[in-house]
Amino acid sequence: MSEGKVIPVRVAVRARPLIPKEVNEGCQVCVSFTPGEPQIILGKDKAFTYDYVFNPTESQPYVYQESVFPLIKHIFKGNC
Numbered sequence: 139m140s141e142g143k144v145i146p147v148r149v150a151v152r153a154r155p156l157i158p159k160e161v162n163e164g165c166q167v168c169v170s171f172t173p174g175e176p177q178i179i180l181g182k183d184k185a186f187t188y189d190y191v192f193n194p195t196e197s198q199p200y201v202y203q204e205s206v207f208p209l210i211k212h213i214f215k216g217n218c
Contacts, residue, residue: 150190150205151178 153169170179176191190205 148189148205148209150192150201151186151188152192152196152201153178153194155194 177187179185
């Protein structure tokens with residue numbers, strides 16, 4: 139790698155719903171989403187911002203289309 143070249147890292151977060159075992163044990167969802175922003179809030183006050191944030195209702199094709207497909211297009215063009 140040449141000196142001074144920056145290779146950006148993008149981070150995607152996808153929250154999952156509680157599984158039946160967790161629901162049966164009385165667990166509660168502790169992650170909320172900031173509408174219109176790639177941000178999650180853990181608990182009541184710990185906010186984290188990422189490049190992509192997907193809630194549990196987003197489909198797998200949507201997650202792929204939004205976060206992975208653009209990277210694949212660039213790879214085939216020789217742009218990383």
